Amino acid sequence: EARVHFECRLRDIVRFGDRLFAGNLVLGDILMIDVDESVITETAGLQLIDPLKLKSLGRMAGAAYARTSDLFDLERPAARPVRR
Numbered sequence: 001e002a003r004v005h006f007e008c009r010l011r012d013i014v015r016f017g018d019r020l021f022a023g024n025l026v027l028g029d030i031l032m033i034d035v036d037e038s039v040i041t042e043t044a045g046l047q048l049i050d051p052l053k054l055k056s057l058g059r060m061a062g063a064a065y066a067r068t069s070d071l072f073d074l075e076r077p078a079a080r081p082v083r084r
Contacts, residue, residue: 003035003036003038003039003054004033004034004035004036004039004049004054005033005034006028006030006032006033006034007030007031007032007033007034008028008029008030008031009028009029009031010026010027010028011027011028011029012026012027013025013026013027014027035049038053039053039054040053041053051068051071052068052069052071054068055067055068055069056068
């Protein structure tokens with residue numbers, strides 16, 4: 001029922017210990033992305049996923065979750081050349 005989903009092939013599982021809540025990092029190769037048209041917005045000739053239409057939830061720590069309904073833009077700093 002997800003409006004955006006990824007079809008992936010398992011690449012690796014990185015385990016962070018055997019203790020309770022140690023966690024795992026699951027890495028996969030994306031084979032296909034399926035996006036419901038109801039969450040797409042056209043901006044400057046580009047079709048982009050609109051986070052307000054998507055109404056995403058993010059898992060935080062423990063039983064806590066966050067909504068993406070309070071969005072703001074933050075200007076990214078300009079890239080600086082790397083000196084070697």
